[in-house]
Amino acid sequence: MKYLLLLNNDGAAVDSWRELSAEEAAARRAEEIPRWNTLFAWAGEQGIDLDGLELDDPNQARVVRVRDDETTVTDGPFAETKEQIGGYFLAECKDLDQAIELAQRVPVATTGSVEIRPIAE
């Protein structure tokens, strides 16, 4: 089964990143890398194939709608929510239980959330 895992960052965490200088952000990033590497190592052991992207600041998002052939583009993410999608994984897992096992190991699960969405058959 293929699952899309949406990695949702807590809004306060997103704000705190914005306050960091480039050097501070690089240092914090370096600090977090081992936790991500632990996740990738675990996924490798389980034979879970992972693909994904880290996304830019939600403030850089655009929303596109077309009504009556008119395109409207608005700035900012689609929904004003407490948590914002910061990245995703596409994972081939045995079942939902394994996807949950994977989700709970994603570092953002400790401060934000990981939403698991099965891919339509």
Add this chain to the structure above:
Amino acid sequence: MKVLALIWSDESNWDRLSEDERKEWYGKYRSFSQAADGKLAGGDELAPTQAATTVRVRDGETVVTDGPFAETREQLGGYFVLDVESLDEATELAAKIPGAWHGSVELRAAAEEEAS
């Protein structure tokens, strides 16, 4: 650059469509995918949000809840990964995604690779 295009739409509308109407929409998506060939790096249709599971870990405890992380007027129903030169090109492409004609397409650029 890679841009994630998240397709949000009211999934109750989809539930109300007949089999033929659904086929018609799938046809429109196929046409989009063919026309955008070379600028697509991936994409999938998601199972409805009733199949969503949200996982949080607090103080070492895993909390699993049914449903999406946020209740929204429109729901995430699918995505494409666009491989484009700019966010403007992604915007042009997004307007051709059938979901943009009745729902919303949110564009999220990939974070720039950190030079290390």
